[in-house]
Amino acid sequence: MKKNRGRVIFIVISVLLSLYFLYPTFKDYRFSQQLRNLRGEDSAKFVEAHDKEIRDARQNRIKLGLDLQGGMRVVLEVNVFKLLEDLAKNKDDAFKSILDEVRAAAQNSDLDLIDLLRQKFAEKQVRLSRYYGSFRDSDDDVVKRLRDESSSAIDRAMEIVRNRVDQYGVSEPSIQKQGARRIIVELPGVSKDAEVRQLLQGTALLEFKLLIDPEIALKVYESVDKALGGKPMNDTTKSDTSGTDTSATVAAADTAKSVDTSLVPLPEEQMKAQEKEKKDHPFFALANPFQQENQAWNGQLYSSEEDRAKVMQILSRPDIRRLLPSDMAFVWSAKPAFTAEGRKFYSLYAVKKQAELTGGVIVNARATIDPQYNTPVVNMEMNSEGARDWARITGANIKKRVAIIMDNAVFSAPVVQTKITGGNSQITGMESVEEAKLLEIVLKAGALPAPVEIVQQATVGPSLGEDSIRQGVWSAGLALGLTMAFMIFYYGTGGLMADIALLLNVIFVLGVLAGFKGTLTLPGIAGVILTVAIAVDANVLIFERIREEAVTGKTLMAAIDAGYTRAFKGAIFDANLTAFITGVILYQFGTGPVQGFALTLMIGIVASVFSAVVVSRVIIEILIERGKHVSFG
Amino acid sequence: MRFFGKTTIDFMGKRKMWYTISAAVILAGIVSLSIKGFHFGIDFKGGTEMIIQFRQPTDVGKIRAMMDQAGFPRSEIKAYGGPNTILLRTEMQGEGTSVGDKIRSSLQQTFPEDAPKILQEQKIGPKVGAELRRNAFLAVISSLVAMGLYVAFRFKFIYGVGAIVALFHDVMVALGAVSILDGITQYTNFEIDQNMIAAFLTIIGLSMNDTVVIFDRIRENQKVYRSMGLMELINKSLNETLSRTIITSGTVFVITTILFFLGGEVNRGFAFALTIGILTGTYSSIYIASAIVLDYTNYKERKKQRPIVPEKISYEAVNQGS
Numbered sequence: 009m010k011k012n013r014g015r016v017i018f019i020v021i022s023v024l025l026s027l028y029f030l031y032p033t034f035k036d037y038r039f040s041q042q043l044r045n046l047r048g049e050d051s052a053k054f055v056e057a058h059d060k061e062i063r064d065a066r067q068n069r070i071k072l073g074l075d076l077q078g079g080m081r082v083v084l085e086v087n088v089f090k091l092l093e094d095l096a097k098n099k100d101d102a103f104k105s106i107l108d109e110v111r112a113a114a115q116n117s118d119l120d121l122i123d124l125l126r127q128k129f130a131e132k133q134v135r136l137s138r139y140y141g142s143f144r145d146s147d148d149d150v151v152k153r154l155r156d157e158s159s160s161a162i163d164r165a166m167e168i169v170r171n172r173v174d175q176y177g178v179s180e181p182s183i184q185k186q187g188a189r190r191i192i193v194e195l196p197g198v199s200k201d202a203e204v205r206q207l208l209q210g211t212a213l214l215e216f217k218l219l220i221d222p223e224i225a226l227k228v229y230e231s232v233d234k235a236l237g238g239k240p241m242n243d244t245t246k247s248d249t250s251g252t253d254t255s256a257t258v259a260a261a262d263t264a265k266s267v268d269t270s271l272v273p274l275p276e277e278q279m280k281a282q283e284k285e286k287k288d289h290p291f292f293a294l295a296n297p298f299q300q301e302n303q304a305w306n307g308q309l310y311s312s313e314e315d316r317a318k319v320m321q322i323l324s325r326p327d328i329r330r331l332l333p334s335d336m337a338f339v340w341s342a343k344p345a346f347t348a349e350g351r352k353f354y355s356l357y358a359v360k361k362q363a364e365l366t367g368g369v370i371v372n373a374r375a376t377i378d379p380q381y382n383t384p385v386v387n388m389e390m391n392s393e394g395a396r397d398w399a400r401i402t403g404a405n406i407k408k409r410v411a412i413i414m415d416n417a418v419f420s421a422p423v424v425q426t427k428i429t430g431g432n433s434q435i436t437g438m439e440s441v442e443e444a445k446l447l448e449i450v451l452k453a454g455a456l457p458a459p460v461e462i463v464q465q466a467t468v469g470p471s472l473g474e475d476s477i478r479q480g481v482w483s484a485g486l487a488l489g490l491t492m493a494f495m496i497f498y499y500g501t502g503g504l505m506a507d508i509a510l511l512l513n514v515i516f517v518l519g520v521l522a523g524f525k526g527t528l529t530l531p532g533i534a535g536v537i538l539t540v541a542i543a544v545d546a547n548v549l550i551f552e553r554i555r556e557e558a559v560t561g562k563t564l565m566a567a568i569d570a571g572y573t574r575a576f577k578g579a580i581f582d583a584n585l586t587a588f589i590t591g592v593i594l595y596q597f598g599t600g601p602v603q604g605f606a607l608t609l610m611i612g613i614v615a616s617v618f619s620a621v622v623v624s625r626v627i628i629e630i631l632i633e634r635g636k637h638v639s640f641g
Numbered sequence: 642m643r644f645f646g647k648t649t650i651d652f653m654g655k656r657k658m659w660y661t662i663s664a665a666v667i668l669a670g671i672v673s674l675s676i677k678g679f680h681f682g683i684d685f686k687g688g689t690e691m692i693i694q695f696r697q698p699t700d701v702g703k704i705r706a707m708m709d710q711a712g713f714p715r716s717e718i719k720a721y722g723g724p725n726t727i728l729l730r731t732e733m734q735g736e737g738t739s740v741g742d743k744i745r746s747s748l749q750q751t752f753p754e755d756a757p758k759i760l761q762e763q764k765i766g767p768k769v770g771a772e773l774r775r776n777a778f779l780a781v782i783s784s785l786v787a788m789g790l791y792v793a794f795r796f797k798f799i800y801g802v803g804a805i806v807a808l809f810h811d812v813m814v815a816l817g818a819v820s821i822l823d824g825i826t827q828y829t830n831f832e833i834d835q836n837m838i839a840a841f842l843t844i845i846g847l848s849m850n851d852t853v854v855i856f857d858r859i860r861e862n863q864k865v866y867r868s869m870g871l872m873e874l875i876n877k878s879l880n881e882t883l884s885r886t887i888i889t890s891g892t893v894f895v896i897t898t899i900l901f902f903l904g905g906e907v908n909r910g911f912a913f914a915l916t917i918g919i920l921t922g923t924y925s926s927i928y929i930a931s932a933i934v935l936d937y938t939n940y941k942e943r944k945k946q947r948p949i950v951p952e953k954i955s956y957e958a959v960n961q962g963s
Binding site: 083085202205461462463464465466467468469475476479480482483486487490491494498530531534537538540541542544545548549552556578579582583584585586587589590591593594596597598602605606609 | 644736738741742745758759760761762763764765766768769776777779780783784787788791792795835836838839842843845846847849850851853854857858860861881882884885888889892893895896899900903904905908911912
């Protein structure tokens with residue numbers, strides 16, 4: 009026992025850890041079953057009551073691949089050809105004919121498009137600077153610039169896509185960069201593919217819109233609140249503080265809400281206060297005019313992720329619309345603010361409907377560090393036409409805020425400090441370099457093209473996914489059952505121990521998959537089934553070896569010892585290492601579902617060696633030490 | 642419980658016959674491949690594929706007419722799973738997803754009362770298809786080489802060669818079987834797609850596993866029975882590991898068969914290739930990998946024992962000094 013104590017502890021910890029990682033998956037399954045039995049209002053109530061739990065479970069469960077849960081997978085590629093076309097200035101017929109030649113040459117050439125373009129221009133003895141960059145640029149400069157553009161186009165495209173997907177409201181979207189030119193977008197549960205495809209393509213619209221004065225906005229919001237049945241506010245100053253009092257800060261409001269959703273019952277007064285707030289101010293309960301200490305209200309309302317849709321629904325009701333000034337529009341922030349608890353809050357901006365400027369006037373934007381204050385800044389450069397308008401706009405709106413809006417989402421709303429003439433503006437006050445970088449990408453996205461095309465797309469309907477899960481789980485179960493029955497039949501008690509190890513093996517594989525946030529795909533289920541085969545093989549190797557050793561006249565304990573040691577040192581180690589290598593190669597070369605298979609295979613190989621060599625051995629040795637009879641058939 | 646007592650089968654004695662059989666099977670596969678061609682899946686070929694569910698059984702001819710009219714002649718149209726579900730595929734490429742959109746709208750026009758449901762849609766651009774094909778090829782080749790190198794390093798060089806040839810044999814047999822049976826019954830519509838490549842790589846892994854176990858036993862026995870002839874030694878090792886080989890392979894065989902019949906349409910080709918693979922993988926470890934090691938070693942031995950005196954003196958004279 010002593011010799012095994014360390015190993016027993018290790019095994020128990022591994023099992024507990026796996027179960028801990030699998031628990032959310034189990035909970036998620038339970039919730040979805042309960043929800044299936046509830047109808048309409050009941051299910052809405054249930055969701056509200058268990059809101060946080062459901063979301064936590066969902067976030068930490070084993071992720072299902074699109075082939076299992078249905079959804080859309082789109083691979084976008086930056087269209088360099090289109091980019092070259094879009095970037096060129098003064099396009100004339102000569103340019104078009106060269107471009108056509110490049111297009112034709114690209115069909116059967118391994119050179120990349122920019123090299124081809126350069127080559128064709130050289131053949132025609134035309135300098136690249138005639139169409140790109142400024143007149144004095146050498147071809148090398150232009151080529152370098154074009155390359156930079158093509159690589160930054162992917163960042164722009166990615167930000168545009170992310171922004172649109174966020175607004176579309178897909179749960180658990182995944183947007184990844186693949187290589188230098190591709191973006192993989194995975195949208196679980198989405199089947200309206202025509203709509204989504206529209207969403208992913210097309211150029212971004214960048215606009216500068218003036219924010220409505222906070223005082224005016226507040227009056228409007230109050231009238232909305234009143235129209236919804238809220239109590240009248242006595243005077244504006246009080247209402248201002250009431251807005252802050254009832255919720256103090258976003259963080260405080262959030263704590264109250266999160267307590268509400270957890271299992272601990274809410275202290276009664278707090279609950280009452282919250283209920284009262286909901287009743288007294290139905291609108292502000294959803295969209296909170298959170299005010300920072302010692303500062304004037306910034307004019308923004310804050311809503312939790314889930315409440316956004318409700319707020320928009322209220323604001324678009326005909327009876328409410330009548331209360332709103334005709335030139336007022338509402339735009340959400342692109343990125344959420346996080347509370348200490350990790351809940352997302354978006355802010356709602358009231359802006360002038362008419363844009364002051366559109367992004368086409370931006371010539372360049374660059375995020376840098378201001379050497380004087382060592383803070384991140386973004387320098388924005390406009391063309392002469394834009395600069396003229398910008399001077400007028402900034403001159404007339406000093407100390408007011410102008411929102412930078414891309415595809416109907418606010419990325420920033422800087423305050424105008426002075427009248428800006430000459431078209432060069434500096435945006436300061438960002439909290440991090442990342443924030444500045446994002447703003448640079450957004451500002452460029454309005455002016456510079458980021459043409460993408462769909463090179464790969466797959467949509468799986470949810471029903472096909474359900475069928476696949478059922479068939480996969482059913483065959484996995486049957487395979488496992490049959491194998492286990494055979495092991496007992498053939499190897500007796502030893503087989504039973506192996507079966508325990510086999511079950512643990514499956515738990516390990518799924519647990520690791522959940523813990524590392526891996527994705528289970530249909531080939532992945534096949535991988536789990538194969539893992540069972542690998543684990544069986546390890547046990548068979550060991551047991552056959554034990555039988556052989558026992559024949560030579562060793563005691564049972566000595567035979568077991570020799571069997572395990574020799575089987576592992578010889579066959580098991582080499583055999584599993586080679587299988588693992590194929591797994592690695594498969595993971596490298598495969599995509600999507602196939603990678604899922606490779607992943608489960610690799611995890612499975614490690615888990616099966618562990619469960620066969622360590623777990624079953626410890627169980628058998630402990631049994632023998634306790635004087636139990638263990639046979640190997 | 643045990644199925645096998647001590648066996649003394651002379652595996653290596655009949656290896657020449659099995660070489661011939663293996664060659665014949667592979668040849669049959671190559672013939673089938675050259676007649677039927679590679680039946681690539683959508684991910685390797687590129688194009689648009691849709692799985693469509695109709696409410697009522699639908700005439701394939703009508704769908705074909707619709708596809709021809711929509712400008713996608715020579716489309717592949719076949720039943721998928723049940724009679725109401727159809728798989729449509731065209732190699733035609735369009736910008737973005739225009740092909741899919743067009744099919745969708747003509748479906749709505751042709752079957753307005755049925756309102757068919759699109760269960761799955763896939764579009765693979767021409768470049769992506771070529772890329773995936775190249776990646777798959779590289780994956781198979783590099784895993785063959787990696788396995789061979791590993792064995793050559795852990796054992797002896799010739800063991801590595803034997804392992805690579807055996808693995809190559811397995812892939813060729815599986816590829817041939819897939820090609821021969823493809824399209825013969827309604828359950829055997831196989832195509833070479835990414836899942837199939839995953840199956841081939843798994844075959845490589847499983848077959849390797851089997852080969853390593855046997856090689857390992859040969860190596861171990863070589864240390865114990867130093868004076869035993871290699872043929873006798875290999876036979877002894879094969880007999881000693883036979884019980885394990887059959888039980889493991891039998892289990893995997895049962896598992897992949899279950900997967901084939903119950904794993905659903907998507908996993909079927911994969912499971913079939915694996916089923917063939919586990920059979921040929923088990924076989925090749927004995928009759929290809931071990932046999933090559935034996936024959937090569939015999940060849941070296943014979944070379945050593947060959948009389949130094951050359952048979953044709955005149956030749957020797959000409960070549961002298963070189």
